[in-house]
Amino acid sequence: xxxxxxxxxxxxxxxxxxxxxxxxxxxxxxxxxxxxxxxxxxxxxxxxxxxxxxxxxxxxxxxxxxxxxxxxxxxxxxxxxxxxxxxxxxxxxxxxxxxxxxxxxxxxxxxxxxxxxxxxxxxxxxxxxxxxxxxxxxxxxxxxxxxxxxxxxxxxxxxxxxxxxxxxxxxxxxxxxxxxxxxxxxxxxxxxxxxxxxxxxxxxxxxxxxxxxxxxxxxxxxxxxxxxxxxxxxxxxxxxxxxxxxxxxxxxxxxxxxxxxxxxxxxxxxxxxxxxxxxxxxxxxxxxxxxxxxxxxxxxxxxxxxxxxxxxxxxxxxxxxxxxxxxxxxxxxxxxxxxxxxxxxxxxxxxxxxxxxxxxxxxxxxxxxxxxxxxxxxxxxxxxxxxxxxxxxxxxxxxxxxxxxxxxxxxxxxxxxxxxxxxxxxxxxxxxxxxxxxxxxxxxxxxxxxxxxxxxxxxxxxxxxxxxxxxxxxxxxxxxxxxxxxxxxxxxxxxxxxxxxxxxxxxxxxxxxxxxxxxxxxxxxxxxxxxxxxxxxxxxxxxxxxxxxxxxxxxxxxxxxxxxxxxxxxxxxxxxxxxxxxxxxxxxxxxxxxxxxxxxxxxxxxxxxxxxxxxxxxxxxxxxxxxxxxxxxxxxxxxxxxxxxxxxxxxxxxxxxxxxxxxxxxxxxxxxxxxxxxxxxxxxxxxxxxxxxxxxxxxxxxxxxxxxxxxxxxxxxxxxxxxxxxxxxxxxxxxxxxxxxxxxxxxxxxxxxxxxxxxxxxxxxxxxxxxxxxxxxxxxxxxxxxxxxxxxxxxxxxxxxxxxxxxxxxxxxxxxxxxxxxxxxxxxxxxxxxxxxxxxxxxxxxxxxxxxxxxxxxxxxxxxxxxxxxxxxxxxxxxxxxxxxxxxxxxxxxxxxxxxxxxxxxxxxxxxxxxxxxxxxxxx
RNA sequence: GGGCCCGUAGCUCAGUUGGUAAGAGCGCACGCCUGAUAAGCGUGAGGUCGGUAGUUCGAUUCUACUCGGGCCCA
Numbered sequence: 001x002x003x004x005x006x007x008x009x010x011x012x013x014x015x016x017x018x019x020x021x022x023x024x025x026x027x028x029x030x031x032x033x034x035x036x037x038x039x040x041x042x043x044x045x046x047x048x049x050x051x052x053x054x055x056x057x058x059x060x061x062x063x064x065x066x067x068x069x070x071x072x073x074x075x076x077x078x079x080x081x082x083x084x085x086x087x088x089x090x091x092x093x094x095x096x097x098x099x100x101x102x103x104x105x106x107x108x109x110x111x112x113x114x115x116x117x118x119x120x121x122x123x124x125x126x127x128x129x130x131x132x133x134x135x136x137x138x139x140x141x142x143x144x145x146x147x148x149x150x151x152x153x154x155x156x157x158x159x160x161x162x163x164x165x166x167x168x169x170x171x172x173x174x175x176x177x178x179x180x181x182x183x184x185x186x187x188x189x190x191x192x193x194x195x196x197x198x199x200x201x202x203x204x205x206x207x208x209x210x211x212x213x214x215x216x217x218x219x220x221x222x223x224x225x226x227x228x229x230x231x232x233x234x235x236x237x238x239x240x241x242x243x244x245x246x247x248x249x250x251x252x253x254x255x256x257x258x259x260x261x262x263x264x265x266x267x268x269x270x271x272x273x274x275x276x277x278x279x280x281x282x283x284x285x286x287x288x289x290x291x292x293x294x295x296x297x298x299x300x301x302x303x304x305x306x307x308x309x310x311x312x313x314x315x316x317x318x319x320x321x322x323x324x325x326x327x328x329x330x331x332x333x334x335x336x337x338x339x340x341x342x343x344x345x346x347x348x349x350x351x352x353x354x355x356x357x358x359x360x361x362x363x364x365x366x367x368x369x370x371x372x373x374x375x376x377x378x379x380x381x382x383x384x385x386x387x388x389x390x391x392x393x394x395x396x397x398x399x400x401x402x403x404x405x406x407x408x409x410x411x412x413x414x415x416x417x418x419x420x421x422x423x424x425x426x427x428x429x430x431x432x433x434x435x436x437x438x439x440x441x442x443x444x445x446x447x448x449x450x451x452x453x454x455x456x457x458x459x460x461x462x463x464x465x466x467x468x469x470x471x472x473x474x475x476x477x478x479x480x481x482x483x484x485x486x487x488x489x490x491x492x493x494x495x496x497x498x499x500x501x502x503x504x505x506x507x508x509x510x511x512x513x514x515x516x517x518x519x520x521x522x523x524x525x526x527x528x529x530x531x532x533x534x535x536x537x538x539x540x541x542x543x544x545x546x547x548x549x550x551x552x553x554x555x556x557x558x559x560x561x562x563x564x565x566x567x568x569x570x571x572x573x574x575x576x577x578x579x580x581x582x583x584x585x586x587x588x589x590x591x592x593x594x595x596x597x598x599x600x601x602x603x604x605x606x607x608x609x610x611x612x613x614x615x616x617x618x619x620x621x622x623x624x625x626x627x628x629x630x631x632x633x634x635x636x637x638x639x640x641x642x643x644x645x646x647x648x649x650x651x652x653x654x655x656x657x658x659x660x661x662x663x664x665x666x667x668x669x670x671x672x673x674x675x676x677x678x679x680x681x682x683x684x685x686x687x688x689x690x691x692x693x694x695x696x697x698x699x700x701x702x703x704x705x706x707x708x709x710x711x712x713x714x715x716x717x718x719x720x721x722x723x724x725x726x727x728x729x730x731x732x733x734x735x736x737x738x739x740x741x742x743x744x745x746x747x748x749x750x751x752x753x754x755x756x757x758x759x760x761x762x763x764x765x766x767x768x769x770x771x772x773x774x775x776x777x778x779x780x781x782x783x784x785x786x787x788x789x790x791x792x793x794x795x796x797x798x799x800x801x802x803x804x805x806x807x808x809x810x811x812x813x814x815x816x817x818x819x820x821x822x823x824x825x826x827x828x829x830x831x832x833x834x835x836x837x838x839x840x841x842x843x844x845x846x847x848x849x850x851x852x853x854x855x856x857x858x859x860x861x862x863x864x865x866x867x868x869x870x871x872x873x874x875x876x877x878x879x880x881x882x883x884x885x886x887x888x889x890x891x892x893x894x895x896x897x898x899x900x901x902x903x904x905x906x907x908x909x910x911x912x913x914x915x916x917x918x919x920x921x922x923x924x
Numbered sequence: 925g926g927g928c929c930c931g932u933a934g935c936u937c938a939g940u941u942g943g944u945a946a947g948a949g950c951g952c953a954c955g956c957c958u959g960a961u962a963a964g965c966g967u968g969a970g971g972u973c974g975g976u977a978g979u980u981c982g983a984u985u986c987u988a989c990u991c992g993g994g995c996c997c998a
Contacts, residue, residue: 009959016963314998316925333998442928446996449927558929558995588929588994595931595993626936631929632994634936638951642935645950648963656960707937711949723965730959819967822956829957830965860965896959 003894003911006919007730008739010659014771018651020616024763028141031766034780037090037146041546043784044087052077053541053551053581054147055564056093056155056533059132060100063139065590065598065635066557068608072624073587073702074555075145079759080697083787089546090147093536094136096129096156098529099195102461104128118460118501125461126156126495139608144617144762146783153540155532162491163539164463164532167571169483172467176418176574179410179476181345182454183328183335186407187397188353188367193458194397194404204394204403206233207371210276210321210385211378212262213244213297216306219263221285222254226261228297228309229272231320233390235374236367238300239359240327240346243307245337246289247315250322257281259385263292265322272321276386289315289322300383301360312337329408336451347408367405412456412465412525414570421574422447428573433583435700436630443561453570455528462526463490464500468509469521477520481510534567537580550580558586585700587629593636606635618761619643625706625760646710650757651764653713656722657750658771660729661743666775670741672793677854678724679745681804683794685716686749690788693756697787702760709757717749720808724857731895733918751776752788806847807858810837813878814859821884831896834863834887837880840873844880862887862898 081088106113185194212227251266299305314333328338329347348358355362378384395404434440466486467478490497506517542549572580592604622643627633696704732739758765769782839845855864873881889900892912901913
C-alpha cells in the first residue's frame with residue numbers, strides 16, 4: 001500500500017514565487033474592472049467620515065521615492081480607516097500651474113517661444129501638465145494606491161480656477177491684500193522678472209570698492225569727524241543707499257588713521273585697512289554693533305539727507321568691513337531689514353536697467369555702465385578709499401546669459417498683520433494636532449517670523465490676479481461684480497480663464513463697468529502657485545460631495561511646514577477664521593543607506609520605475625511600512641533586499657495556510673471547546689496580534705504593524721504553531737476532529753491576517769483572497785472587508801498564559817539538547833529523538849504535567865518521558881535537565897515518528913499504531 | 925550662520941518616570957530536514973547605545989559641548 005496517498009499534504013496553486021512586477025498589474029486591472037473604489041464608497045456610505053485631503057504633487061517629471069512614500073502612507077491610512085468603520089474617501093489632486101512647467105515649455109520651444117502669444121504658451125503648458133498628471137496617475141495606481149483616480153482635482157480645472165479667483169476676491173475685499181514694492185531678480189535685456197530657479201550663476205568681473213560715509217554730528221565717546229566704511233561690488237546701487245547695517249553682536253572699532261577716522265568691524269579692520277593702503281592706524285575705542293544703532297550719516301549724493309545705522313543679523317564677517325551698504329530697492333536682505341525699520345524700497349532704475357530721473361545726475365545711464373562713472377565721482381569727492389576689480393559668482397539670465405540686477409517692482413502681498421492675522425494663525429495652529437508634536441513649534445515659529453506673503457508673479461502660466469487699473473491714476477478697480485464676472489468666465493470652459501489673456505477688455509468687465517473699458521487696463525501678474533494649492537481646502541474639501549471641511553488630516557513631507565501647510569492655513573484663517581485641517585502628519589525625506597540625501601551628483605538615487613520592475617509595489621510598500629517615517633527614511637539596495645526577505649516570509653505563511661485549507665468547508669469548523677490547548681494558545685496569540693496591528697494603524701505607526709506581522713509569521717506561526725501542526729494536518733484522518741480543529745484555527749488566523757495586512761500589502765492580500773476557501777469570503781475583494789473584531793472569548797486567562805510561557809522556555813531547553821544530539825550525530829530530525837525531562841522544582845514539574853500528553857507533539861519528538869524532581873536538575877539555571885536518546889523502535893514510513901509499534905500492525909508492517917488508528921485499520 | 929529634527933547590533937525597529945550582565949525580527953555562520961522545497965526547523969556569533977565632559981550612589985535614558993546627517997531659512 002502506498003501510504004503517501006493517505007497523507008494530507010498541503011495543496012495549492014498559490015504560487016510561491018510572487019513575481020509581483022508581472023502579477024500586480026493583473027490585479028490592478030481587476031480592481032478597475034470591479035470599480036473597487038466605487039464599491040468602497042458604497043460599502044461605507046453613511047458611516048462616519050474620515051477625510052485625508054491629498055496635497056497636490058506638482059505635475060512635472062516622474063514620480064520619485066519621496067512622492068511614492070507619501071502616497072503609500074496616505075493609502076495605508078485611507079485603507080485602514082476604511083476597514084475600521086469609517087467612510088474614508090480619497091480624492092487625489094495635482095498642482096498644475098507655475099514656473100517649472102512654463103520654464104520647461106518655453107525652453108523646449110526655444111526661439112519660437114518669443115513669437116507665441118501668452119495663450120499659445122498657456123495651451124502648451126496645459127497639455128504638458130495634463131500629460132504628467134497621466135504619467136503620475138498611472139504610477140500612483142500601480143503602487144496600489146486606491147482613490148478617485150477618474151475624478152482627481154486639478155488646479156487648472158475651470159471650477160478650481162474660479163475658486164482661486166473667488167478666494168483672492170474675498171481676501172481682497174476683507175483688506176488682506178495690498179500692493180507694495182519688492183526687489184526681485186530682473187533681466188535688463190529681456191526686460192523681465194526671473195525666479196530664483198531661472199538664474200544661472202557664472203563668474204562676472206565687478207568693481208570692488210571701499211567707500212566712506214560721513215557721520216552726522218558726533219559719536220558718543222569720540223572726538224572729531226568719523227566715517228563708516230562700507231564695501232560693495234555694485235557701485236550702481238549706491239544712489240539707492242538708504243542705510244548701513246551692522247550686526248548687533250559683533251565688535252566694531254573706531255580707528256584713527258592719517259587719512260581719516262573710520263568705523264568698521266574689529267576682526268576685519270586690519271585686512272580692510274591694508275587693502276585701502278593704510279599702514280598706520282590706531283584703534284581708540286570699541287563698540288558692539290547695537291551700541292551704534294540710530295547714528296546717522298550723510299547721504300553720498302544728497303548731502304542734505306541723513307540716513308540711519310541699522311542692525312541686521314544677516315551681516316557677516318567673511319569679507320568687507322562688517323558695515324553693509326543697504327539699498328532696500330536692490331537686494332532681498334536689504335529689503336527685509338529695511339522693512340523692519342520702515343524704510344521703503346527705493347529703486348531709481350527702469351525695466352531696461354537704465355537710471356530714471358530719480359537717480360539725479362546718473363539719469364539715462366545703464367546701470368552696469370554707471371559703475372565706472374560712480375566710482376570716478378566717489379574718487380573725486382574723496383569718499384573712495386579703494387577700488388579694484390573682483391571676479392566672483394554672479395546671477396545671470398538663463399535665456400540671454402546677461403547679468404541680472406535686483407530691482408524693486410510693484411507686487412501683491414497678503415498682509416500678515418491685517419486684522420491680527422498673524423496672531424489668529426498662531427492660535428489656530430495651536431488647535432491643530434501636529435504629528436510629530438514638534439511640528440507645532442516649527443510652523444508656529446515660521447508664522448511668527450515670516451514676512452508678508454508675496455503672491456504675485458510676472459508670468460503666463462497661472463491664474464491671473466483679477467483686477468483692473470484706471471489708466472489715468474493707476475488706481476485699482478475691482479468690485480464684487482468684476483471678480484464674479486472673471487470667476488464665471490474661468491468656470492465657463494476648460495480654457496475659460498485664457499480669455500483673460502486674449503479677449504477684448506470689454507468682455508472681461510461686468511456690465512456696470514463695460515462703458516469704462518477705454519479707461520481701464522488689466523493686471524498682467526498671475527498668482528503664486530502656492531496660492532493655488534493653498535485654497536484646495538475650499539476648491540476641493542468644501543465643494544466635493546464626498547469630502548468635508550475641515551479635513552481630518554493632511555499628510556506631507558516636513559518641508560511643507562513652510563509650504564502647503566502655511567499656504568493653506570493662511571487663506572483659511574483669513575476667510576473662515578479656522579484651520580483647514582484637524583491634524584497634520586509630516587514625514588521625513590528619503591535618503592540613501594548612509595543617511596545622505598539622494599542626488600544625481602552622489603549617484604545614490606534609486607528610481608521608482610526601477611523599484612517597481614525589480615521588486616514590485618507590495619515590496620516597496622513593505623519598505624514604507626518598515627520605516628519610522630517621522631525621521632528620515634533610508635533606502636538602499638540592501639534595505640530593499642531585506643524587504644524581499646520579509647515579503648517571502650509573509651507570503652509563504654499565507655501560502656502554507658491556504659494550502660492546508662484546500663479541503664476545508666463551513667461544515668468542518670470545530671467548536672472552540674473542542675480545540676486542543678495549543679490551538680487555543682494560537683487563537684490567543686492572534687488576539688494579541690489583532691490588537692497590536694489595529695493600534696499600529698490607529699496611531700499611524702506602520703512600522704509597528706510591520707514588526708508585529710513579521711514576528712507573528714516567523715515566531716508564533718512558522719517556528720512553532722505551524723511546525724507543530726504538521727503531524728496533525730498531514731497524518732490524522734482527513735475529517736478527524738484533530739485535523740479539522742487545526743484547520744478551523746488556521747482559517748481563523750488566515751481570515752484575520754489577510755484583512756489586517758490588506759492596507760500594507762494590498763496586492764498580495766487580494767491574491768490570497770482569491771485562493772481562500774469559498775466559505776471564508778462573501779465579497780469580491782479583501783478591500784471590501786473590515787478588520788477582524790476582537791474576540792474576548794478567545795483570550796486565555798493569565799495562569800494559563802503563565803504555564804505556556806514556562807512551557808515555551810522548556811521547549812527552548814529541549815531544542816538546545818536536540819541540537820547537541822544532532823551535532824554528535826545521534827539524531828538528524830527531531831522525530832528520531834526520545835526526550836527525558838527531569839524537573840528541578842515543582843513549577844517545572846507542574847508545567848510538564850499539565851501538558852503531559854501533548855509534549856511529543858509540542859516538542860516534535862517521538863517520545864517524551866517525565867521523571868521525578870531531582871536535585872541535579874534543581875541546580876541548573878532552568879531547573880530542568882533534558883537528555884536525548886535515539887527513540888526506540890523503527891521509523892513509521894507514514895508519519896515518520898520512530899515507534900516501537902512499527903511492525904506490530906497486522907498487514908501493515910511499516911506503519912505505527914497511531915497511523916493504523918487514523919487509517920481505521922485494526923492495530924491488533 | 926540661524927530655526928527645527930535625528931544618530932541603539934550588517935538592516936529595520938523596542939527600550940516604561942535614569943537602576944541588576946542593552947532586547948526583537950530579519951540577515952549572517954554552522955547544522956538538520958527533504959511531506960511549506962528557489963521552502964521549513966535548530967543552534968550560534970554580532971552592540972564601549974556617534975564622541976567628549978558634566979549632574980548623580982548610578983545614564984543608552986538628564987545637561988553642555990562636539991562629530992555626522994536631514995528639512996527650512998539666510
